[in-house]
């Protein structure tokens with residue numbers, strides 16, 4: 040039996056009828072057409088589904104849609120503001136931190152969460168922080184470079200590029 | 203004027219991908235769309251006695267349930283497209299859904315179509331299948347033994363093929379050799395694990411007879427061809443759209459049963475149908491890689507000259523021959539047995555075996571990593587036997603730089619190379635002598651350091667179509683491009699290859715923009731839709747740039763030649779008197795008499811004033827068929843410390859010096875090497891797909907299959923040398939697979955080097971702590 044949930048996503052309120060078993064990621068993708076959030080596994084390993092829930096990186100494949108009620112959700116679509124890329128998006132672009140781009144939305148959001156709590160992480164800290172996000176293409180090296188570049192940009196004057 | 207060729211410009215595909223605006227297959231939604239799910243066998247080998255789908259059919263929201271019996275007349279079985287010659291190849295039928303028998307865990311048994319993904323799941327649970335389990339066989343060597351369970355009634359002894367590669371006189375060389383070494387090698391079965399699982403959305407319009415199939419494809423034209431065969435549809439009524447694709451690594455080359463099933467359902471029901479694998483399904487139903495048992499030996503002189511290589515290889519094909527399955531462990535493997543060396547006598551016998559496992563096909567490197575690995579392990583073992591430095595043994599046997607093009611004993615001709623160049627550069631980056639001293643010192647303190655070297659070359663840029671025909675590849679291997687210039691001068695390029703992470707939307711635009719004197723923004727690259735791209739053969743075998751990129755270059759040149767004719771006409775000058783400078787054709791000596799490319803585009807497209815004999819419009823198509831493959835090469839070095847107490851391997855440094863000819867975008871090439879090397883390190887240290895004796899896949903989810911994580915992987919140090927290929931006008935080779943081809947051998951050589959003082963000669967990958975620890979215990983026990 041479906042029930043209605045109110046979700047606040049990227050600053051907008053949505054009301055959706057969902058099955059109680061519906062995962063947040065399914066509702067984002069199938070009901071709200073926010074298809075930037077991806078699904079790469081069924082055991083909560085890959086992180087492709089990562090969104091920010093009240094600012095914290097959260098696997099939306101392991102969150103029921105009903106659990107997200109009353110929380111502020113940010114997906115990759117909500118990151119660029121007024122046509123300006125978030126410094127983390129920009130850094131991934133600059134440093135070639137993506138190839139196929141499938142892991143990228145989740146990866147970017149996890150990396151933003153990292154810099155919130157640790158604005159100047161070491162390489163080892165970055166690698167540890169993104170353990171829950173798998174990337175099969177890049178070998179991670181340029182993702183590390185991107186996070187380092189974003190950390191610099193976010194500590195100083197933000198370098199922003201128009202999308 | 204500065205060129206874009208050679209410059210690390212940012213990628214043009216990225217803005218959509220970093221903002222969530224990419225379109226992957228599962229993102230496609232169509233009005234009236236319903237969902238498909240496939241029930242898969244939980245047994246490796248079993249008779250199907252009965253399928254009862256009554257309850258599933260009765261569930262509200264279920265449109266249909268299909269089983270194998272419904273398809274026998276409707277669909278042509280899944281074809282294998284590599285008809286390996288001179289190998290007595292046996293290709294038993296591969297039904298879309300199993301009839302009578304299942305042959306691996308994951309074999310499709312029934313398909314449900316329902317109004318939602320959730321109902322599909324519920325319905326799958328309600329299908330009752332009565333199986334009579336049969337004995338499984340998962341090891342390719344065991345499958346060929348008398349008494350092994352037989353998978354296919356018409357393939358006695360499970361032998362899919364026996365293929366031989368031979369050059370020189372290997373038996374003679376071994377008979378009179380001064381030194382012989384031998385190894386038994388297991389090539390661990392791997393799960394490709396593209397981060398995007400496979401998916402398909404099919405939409406059939408009964409009014410037009412047109413099928414549109416969005417599919418996760420590395421080669422949409424091959425899928426169009428094979429889908430038209432399987433579905434018995436005329437090929438011009440099949441349109442494949444492969445949009446953004448989330449990695450492939452070979453796993454999105456084959457034609458699978460599933461995509462055709464989804465199309466079949468759409469044709470039957472008149473509704474669009476979507477199917478998306480989940481990861482556990484992907485691990486069972488999408489092809490696997492490697493899976494060889496190799497008995498290999500090398501002979502040579504006491505002075506370190508290699509005189510021969512002999513192999514007997516058992517290659518697991520899985521339960522059915524996948525699209526390229528028979529070609530991978532043979533053509534792409536055995537022909538490379540000379541490696542980077544002058545080995546006059548080579549003999550290899552490769553047996554293909556059907557086993558009750560998921561089909562095995564091309565996975566990054568496809569046959570070549572398995573060749574490089576056995577050669578490089580043998581060369582190290584040979585050096586150890588001689589008490590010689592493995593670096594010096596390699597040097598002694600290298601094909602010399604001045605001998606290219608060089609034909610090796612297996613009959614293929616390497617285009618160009620400078621193997622000493624990459625090796626010297628890598629040794630310099632490491633300070634090889636310094637490390638050897640450090641290693642000796644550490645050993646005195648009871649610490650085990652090691653250095654591994656791998657000097658590889660590989661065959662890629664697949665390849666001349668005539669050769670494709672001769673080796674039984676069921677298609678061409680040329681590639682294609684249409685360069686179309688619009689009235690405003692903007693350019694779209696339609697290509698026959700299908701990039702899915704490799705960055706050709708950027709590098710191909712660099713090629714075209716250079717040709718026209720344009721900023722790169724004026725050029726868009728379009729791929730993946732068979733309705734607007736010319737016939738091509740796709741992205742695999744590191745062929746996209748060498749073959750497809752050359753087609754782009756030639757098409758752009760044709761466009762420019764036409765623009766030049768028009769310029770001469772408009773400037774009332776002789777074509778011979780025109781020169782191309784700063785993006786304009788100008789009359790030599792009169793720089794004010796000039797026509798820019800955009801102006802010529804307008805004039806060609808409106809055609810108000812064309813010279814006699816010149817058609818309106820400004821576009822050109824090119825099909826490029828190379829005269830040979832290309833052979834990138836390089837030297838990889840890795841240093842490790844092995845903790846003898848725990849068996850843990852720590853990579854201290856990893857150095858990759860590669861030579862892939864001229865480089866269009868260094869940043870993108872580095873990225874390809876990063877990804878490739880990490881996949882090779884994963885293969886060396888932690889990745890393995892394990893079946894138990896009953897044929898159950900024990901590594902069936904991401905919890906159990908160890909995809910490399912950022913924290914487990916080292917920082918890589920990269921460098922390049924540049925030896926252009928003579929095979930194509932840009933002098934480019936390929937780089938998508940080099941890292942994977944080199945890395946596994948490099949890392950295992952390093953670990954074996956570290957543990958040599960314990961008398962350990964070889965350990966099979968993956969070198970997990972448990973495996974290494976056990977080897978150390980065995981060695982200690984043996985010494986005691």
Ligand code: FES
Pocket residue numbers: 077078079080081082083084085086087088089098099100101
């Ligand atoms: S989809 Fe893999 S962790 Fe959520």
Ligand code: FES
Pocket residue numbers: 136137138139140141142143173174175176177397448449703
């Ligand atoms: S960019 Fe392809 S998985 Fe990360």
